[in-house]
Amino acid sequence: MPVAEAETPVRSSSEFLNSQGRLSHLRLLEAESIHILREVASEFERPVMLYSIGKDSSVMLRLAQKAFYPAPIPFPLLHIDTGFKFAEMLQFRDNTAREVGAELLVWRNEPAIAAGTNPIVLDTKRCCGLLKTQALLDALRHYNFDAAFGGARRDEEKSRAKERIYSFRDSAGQWDPKNQRPELWNLYNGRIHPGESIRVFPLSSWTEMDVWQYIHEEKIPVVDLYFAKARPMYVRGEALLPIEQDFVAWPGEKPQMVECRLRSLGCSPCTGAIRSDADSIPAIIAELISFRSSERANRVIDHDQEGSMEIKKREGYF
Amino acid sequence: MGVSLEVEGTRFEIEDFLAAEREKDLLRFSTAGSVDDGKSTLIGRLLYDTQSVYEDQVRSIEGKGTTAPGQIDFALLTDGLRAEREQGITIDVAYRYFSTARRKFIIADTPGHEQYTRNMATGASTADAAVVLIDASKGVLIQSRRHAYIASLLRVRQVVVAVNKMDLIDFDEHRFRAIERDFSSVLDAIAADTGTPVERVFVPVSALGGDNVVHRSDAMPWYRGPSLLELLESLPAAHDKLSEHFRFPVQRVLRPDQSFRGFAGQIASGSIRVGDDVTVLPSGRGAKIERIVTWDGDLEEAVAPLSVTLVLDRELDISRGDLIAEAQAPATVARSVRAALVWMDQRPLDVTRRYLLKHTSQTAPAFLSSIDYRTDLTTLAHEPADTLHMNDIGAATINLLRPMALDLYSRNRGTGAFILIDPESNATVAAGMVTAAYASAATREGDETGAWGPVTAGEREARWGHRGAALELTGPQALIDSIERALFAVGAVTTRIDAANDTFLLHPEFLDLAARVQTESGLLALVVHANQSAMLTARVEGLELSLDAENPMRAVAAVHELLRRVGIFISTEKAGL
Ligand SMILES: Nc1nc2c(ncn2[C@@H]2O[C@H](COP(=O)(O)OP(=O)(O)O)[C@@H](O)[C@H]2O)c(=O)[nH]1
Numbered sequence: 001m002p003v004a005e006a007e008t009p010v011r012s013s014s015e016f017l018n019s020q021g022r023l024s025h026l027r028l029l030e031a032e033s034i035h036i037l038r039e040v041a042s043e044f045e046r047p048v049m050l051y052s053i054g055k056d057s058s059v060m061l062r063l064a065q066k067a068f069y070p071a072p073i074p075f076p077l078l079h080i081d082t083g084f085k086f087a088e089m090l091q092f093r094d095n096t097a098r099e100v101g102a103e104l105l106v107w108r109n110e111p112a113i114a115a116g117t118n119p120i121v122l123d124t125k126r127c128c129g130l131l132k133t134q135a136l137l138d139a140l141r142h143y144n145f146d147a148a149f150g151g152a153r154r155d156e157e158k159s160r161a162k163e164r165i166y167s168f169r170d171s172a173g174q175w176d177p178k179n180q181r182p183e184l185w186n187l188y189n190g191r192i193h194p195g196e197s198i199r200v201f202p203l204s205s206w207t208e209m210d211v212w213q214y215i216h217e218e219k220i221p222v223v224d225l226y227f228a229k230a231r232p233m234y235v236r237g238e239a240l241l242p243i244e245q246d247f248v249a250w251p252g253e254k255p256q257m258v259e260c261r262l263r264s265l266g267c268s269p270c271t272g273a274i275r276s277d278a279d280s281i282p283a284i285i286a287e288l289i290s291f292r293s294s295e296r297a298n299r300v301i302d303h304d305q306e307g308s309m310e311i312k313k314r315e316g317y318f
Numbered sequence: 319m320g321v322s323l324e325v326e327g328t329r330f331e332i333e334d335f336l337a338a339e340r341e342k343d344l345l346r347f348s349t350a351g352s353v354d355d356g357k358s359t360l361i362g363r364l365l366y367d368t369q370s371v372y373e374d375q376v377r378s379i380e381g382k383g384t385t386a387p388g389q390i391d392f393a394l395l396t397d398g399l400r401a402e403r404e405q406g407i408t409i410d411v412a413y414r415y416f417s418t419a420r421r422k423f424i425i426a427d428t429p430g431h432e433q434y435t436r437n438m439a440t441g442a443s444t445a446d447a448a449v450v451l452i453d454a455s456k457g458v459l460i461q462s463r464r465h466a467y468i469a470s471l472l473r474v475r476q477v478v479v480a481v482n483k484m485d486l487i488d489f490d491e492h493r494f495r496a497i498e499r500d501f502s503s504v505l506d507a508i509a510a511d512t513g514t515p516v517e518r519v520f521v522p523v524s525a526l527g528g529d530n531v532v533h534r535s536d537a538m539p540w541y542r543g544p545s546l547l548e549l550l551e552s553l554p555a556a557h558d559k560l561s562e563h564f565r566f567p568v569q570r571v572l573r574p575d576q577s578f579r580g581f582a583g584q585i586a587s588g589s590i591r592v593g594d595d596v597t598v599l600p601s602g603r604g605a606k607i608e609r610i611v612t613w614d615g616d617l618e619e620a621v622a623p624l625s626v627t628l629v630l631d632r633e634l635d636i637s638r639g640d641l642i643a644e645a646q647a648p649a650t651v652a653r654s655v656r657a658a659l660v661w662m663d664q665r666p667l668d669v670t671r672r673y674l675l676k677h678t679s680q681t682a683p684a685f686l687s688s689i690d691y692r693t694d695l696t697t698l699a700h701e702p703a704d705t706l707h708m709n710d711i712g713a714a715t716i717n718l719l720r721p722m723a724l725d726l727y728s729r730n731r732g733t734g735a736f737i738l739i740d741p742e743s744n745a746t747v748a749a750g751m752v753t754a755a756y757a758s759a760a761t762r763e764g765d766e767t768g769a770w771g772p773v774t775a776g777e778r779e780a781r782w783g784h785r786g787a788a789l790e791l792t793g794p795q796a797l798i799d800s801i802e803r804a805l806f807a808v809g810a811v812t813t814r815i816d817a818a819n820d821t822f823l824l825h826p827e828f829l830d831l832a833a834r835v836q837t838e839s840g841l842l843a844l845v846v847h848a849n850q851s852a853m854l855t856a857r858v859e860g861l862e863l864s865l866d867a868e869n870p871m872r873a874v875a876a877v878h879e880l881l882r883r884v885g886i887f888i889s890t891e892k893a894g895l
Contacts, residue, residue: 022555025344025422027624034625035584038569039679042638066613067582067625071574154413161412177410181746182436182662184443185735186584187676191744205424207415213339282321282332289335 026214030063033202035186036165037067037149040200041074043190044147047200048140051077051097051104053089054265055222056151056203058096059211062220063202064149065100076103078139078148082131083113084267086244092223107139119269120247131267137173140197147190149200155207165204171195209288216281226284228261228276240275244268342417345555348426348441348474350434351451352461356482359391360451360525361414361427364547367532370416411437420551434461435709436662438468439749443735445469447476447553449546454493454522455486458500464695466505470512471658471711471751473731476553477505477518480546484538485524491540494522511698512658513728513885521546562622564588564596564644565725565733567678568636572627580611580627581636586678586732588644589621590628595645598636599723604645605630639680641723641733647838649723649733652755656690656715658727661706663740663747667714668705673747675718677736682720684738689714706748713753726779727751728885754779778840782811786837787886789877792847793854794867801856802844804874810842810887817847842886859884 023031040047049064051057064073079093097104109117112130119127140148154161164180166188181189190198203211215222232255233240234248241248243255248269260273261284278287321332351357365371414425426441428434442448448469452462462479469477479501487493498520509516521530522541529535532547544552565586572580590596594607609629610617620626628642636642643649661667667686675684692703692712706712727734738748779785791798805812813836815829816822822829829845836843854865856877863880865873881887 022343023621023624024340025342026340028344031584031623031625035569038582038584038625042570042679068570068572069613069627070578070580070611071572155415161414162410180410182411182440182749184440184737184746184749185731186444187678187735187737189676189737189739189744189746191674191739191741193744205413205415207417207422209417210422213336216336217340280321282336285336286321286332 026210026217029206029210030066030214032186032205033060033063034067036188036200036202037064039188040147040149040166040190041068044198046143046145047075047147047149048078048105048143048145049073049075049149050136050151051079051093052151052265053079053085053093053096053223054151055211055215055226056153056206058220058222059206059214060149060151060203061096061100061102062218073100073102075149076105078105078107078143078145080132080135080139081106081108082135082267083108084118084131084245084269086223086225086242086265086268088225089223089265092221096221105139105143107135107142109135109138118245118247119267124270127270140173146192146197147200148197149202151203152201153203153206153208153211154201163201163204165201166190167199167201168192169197169199173197209285212281212285212288216285223265225262225265228259228279228283230257230259231273232256233258233260233273240273242268242271242273338419342421343555344422344424345447345550345553346424346426346445347447347449347478347550348428348438348445348465348469349449349451350428350438350441350461350465351482352453352456352459353429355451355453355456355461356525357427357451360480360482360523360531360546361425362391363525363528363531364425365414365416367528368416368418368547411440418547418551421555423550428465435464435468435660435711438465439472439660439662442469442472442474443749445472445474446555447478447550448474449478449480449550452479452481452497452501454481454483454497457497458504460696462501463504463508466501466516467508467512467693467695467698467711468660470505470508470514470516471660473514473727473751475515475517477516478546478549478553479518479520481520481522482525484522484529485527489522489524489529489537491538494520494541507698509885510882511693513887515883515885519543519549521549562587562730563647563649563725564590564594564642565649565730566590566596566628566642567680567733568638568640568642569679570638571636578629579633580609580629581642582625582627583642583679584625585620585622587622587730589619591619596630596642597645597648598634599641599643599649600651600721601635601640602648602651603634605632605634607631639678641678643723649725650755650757651721651723652718652752652757653721654687654715654717654756655724655752656713656754656756657736657750657752658711658713659706659738659751660749661708661710661712661747662749663743663745664708665740665743665745665747666705666707667748672741674739674741675716675722675736675750676739677722677724678733680722681739682718682722683741684719685717687715687717716750721757724752724755726753726755728753728785782809782840784810784840784842784881784887785885786840786842787858787881787884788833788837788843788845789881790845790847790857791854791877792857793849793851793865795848797854797867797870797873798844798846798848800870801874801877804878805842805844808878811840812842812844815843815845817845842881856880858886 068074109131117127117130152160164183168180169175232243234253235256240258240260245268259277261276262271262273278284349357412427414427416423426445428437428441450462450465452458466477481494481497505516505518522538523530523546529537530545532545534545566583568581568583570582572582590607592607597604607628608631610620611627641649669686673684674681689703690713691700692710694701703712725733734752736750737746740747802812815832817829833843833845852867854867854873856863861884863876865876
């Protein structure tokens with residue numbers, strides 16, 4: 001493990017200050033997230049970081065590198081693989097783990113995958129329940145993790161707005177919105193009984209815009225699927241569906257090349273692309289400003305039911 | 319390759335936008351009101367009018383809700399969980415985000431009922447400002463007082479009072495002014511009780527119509543002040559943590575190999591440079607800062623609230639929970655504290671039980687040796703109590719089973735705050751703010767013979783009834799004499815520094831030094847500039863009063879009032895008011 005040498009260039013903290021001599025909002029958010037990562041790593045016996053390959057995970061991983069530098073990240077990364085992730089995502093995942101030098105664990109609900117579980121056969125809600133929620137709970141139990149970091153943000157969805165930074169889960173991994181601990185100042189209560197666990201959201205206070213700006217400022221690598229290029233897609237009215245899985249196609253349906261990108265990365269059958277020519281991070285940020293719909297609108301799963309995110313969380317989802 | 323963008327007819331370069339974003343700071347504010355004061359509508363309005371809600375979110379609530387057909391029910395934009403929607407109420411703290419061209423905002427939105435105190439305290443604990451709602455058609459209700467009290471107790475310095483539903487009272491100035499007067503006197507009484515001054519501004523608004531929320535309204539020509547959003551954009555952000563003493567709670571020792579040993583943490587207050595002298599508490603050992611390490615490279619200087627890793631110039635036994643503090647002004651190593659408590663658990667406080675006290679990055683067992691009082695939030699009276707129930711606010715004396723390095727909450731929000739945890743249920747049962755710290759364990763008789771170590775700021779404050787301060791008085795000698803006599807009469811420990819002394823005239827820096835030494839020892843130093851003027855000027859901690867010297871009785875009272883407002887007197891009894 002390389003250790004910082006005293007001859008690394010010494011920087012003035014004025015680089016961190018804006019022209020009014022104040023810390024910018026990104027520095028403030030970064031400092032707060034690093035504090036959370038260090039608290040959890042120090043107070044829990046077996047923490048793990050859920051790594052979903054998306055932009056939020058990428059930021060969270062960078063923050064973990066910063067939090068423990070020059071020591072290595074003191075916990076493994078866990079990816080819940082539904083079998084429906086884009087090939088590019090898996091490639092990126094393996095490269096990233098290698099570059100960062102972090103231990104990567106991959107967990108799949110193999111029995112459900114072998115039984116042919118997919119969102120067409122089942123509905124999306126039951127498919128997610130098996131391939132994501134059940135897989136996650138099994139993995140946490142298998143490895144006996146007592147704290148799991150997730151990259152969720154409070155601005156993503158209404159039920160997330162009330163989520164704590166330390167989200168308490170009972171021994172079945174379930175969330176009771178009425179029974180969460182008050183969180184004051186930056187004092188987190190991480191005490192749990194055996195079998196209970198917490199989910200931790202170090203990016204709670206970040207917005208989608210903050211995440212992209214940070215990726216830009218920090219030059220954090222992200223999966224190519226976020227950038228616009230001509231890709232084969234099934235075009236159904238406004239919706240663009242990736243061709244990764246055969247079962248998505250309607251009989252006789254042929255893909256067309258469309259200049260598009262993904263706004264959030266999920267499972268290919270349930271993640272729609274958007275028409276876009278944003279091929280760089282500044283362009284994505286520009287698009288975000290002009291474009292006024294929430295990122296999850298493109299994910300099929302959250303629409304199934306009014307309040308569906310909350311139901312999933314109660315069942316044990318992030 | 320530049321990316322440009324067109325928003326509302328204006329074309330700009332994305333790089334310019336990003337540069338402007340880097341200039342933005344962050345303001346956190348809490349909101350609270352009684353049920354139906356229109357808080358959800360107000361927040362929905364703020365989000366909608368600042369274009370912070372996505373079109374699909376607006377589409378999903380169109381045609382729903384309780385407002386007239388064609389009108390958007392803005393409250394639905396902020397209504398969170400299903401359970402609440404079913405009951406038609408909000409029950410917890412929800413955080414919302416929006417940004418304007420000047421700054422980013424985080425709202426801690428707290429409901430006006432059920433578990434109100436607990437939620438309001440949670441929201442206020444990280445807030446720089448509080449927006450208190452009052453329904454103009456109903457006047458000042460208990461919930462608004464409660465919110466203002468909690469904001470003051472938790473040292474949220476700025477209170478913005480939004481007097482809502484002005485449309486229901488025909489935008490009438492007189493009724494607005496009456497509410498302003500009523501609530502101002504409430505705020506004065508609160509500040510006197512908590513010892514924290516409350517800076518306030520009142521804005522008349524109609525959340526439903528959007529008047530004075532984001533845009534100034536034509537309906538109230540008599541009001542010339544800024545809109546609510548303009549106010550929020552101009553409030554000072556974050557407490558001035560930089561002017562406080564350096565405090566760095568160690569979160570983790572980083573030891574990747576034999577050659578490196580660093581202490582990871584977040585700077586709670588102040589700033590630090592390579593070469594600075596520090597004291598490690600509770601051991602009290604000294605060292606110098608050798609390096610300030612970050613992933614982005616070493617720093618020469620770092621300021622609060624950055625998260626960094628410190629390397630010291632010598633091997634000291636330091637572990638998680640220790641405090642690295644400025645050598646010149648270390649924190650108090652306390653065995654017992656007096657604290658204001660907000661009780662948050664169903665199970666009431668039990669003095670026979672052991673609790674865990676979590677402070678910065680350390681947790682230690684603690685006993686509550688006595689409950690000093692419970693505060694009645696309606697009358698602000700301190701009542702004797704033998705327990706505190708859920709949502710009660712009171713004060714207690716707490717013995718720590720292990721010494722802890724801490725500060726008074728009035729000096730440092732980061733190192734003066736703690737939570738209490740029930741070791742059986744693991745619930746967070748109380749939020750605490752240190753009001754006095756003792757180097758020895760408290761006994762019920764207040765016996766101090768067992769005390770050891772240096773006398774702490776908290777001990778002095780507890781005995782003398784005030785904290786240290788320099789009060790600068792310019793005016794006629796005789797009047798200054800009466801002011802000192804009046805302060806002395808109520809038990810203040812005063813000293814007098816004559817600014818006209820030759821030494822001070824030649825070396826003004828000595829005057830500052832003398833005043834500072836006395837202030838830091840907890841004395842009330844009067845810095846006197848005697849003259850023949852008909853006016854008296856009193857100045858303390860940036861606040862200044864000019865008074866007619868012909869009316870000595872009023873001048874004396876006004877100086878007391880000033881000291882009370884700035885929070886120098888810790889209790890109203892001692893101030894003789
Ligand atoms: N006339 C009038 N009604 C308002 C105003 N603001 C809110 N309301 C109404 O007051 C009721 C309660 O508002 P809501 O925002 O749900 O209150 P909350 O319980 O404080 O969140 C709703 O019927 C709103 O439409 C206002 O400025 N004027």
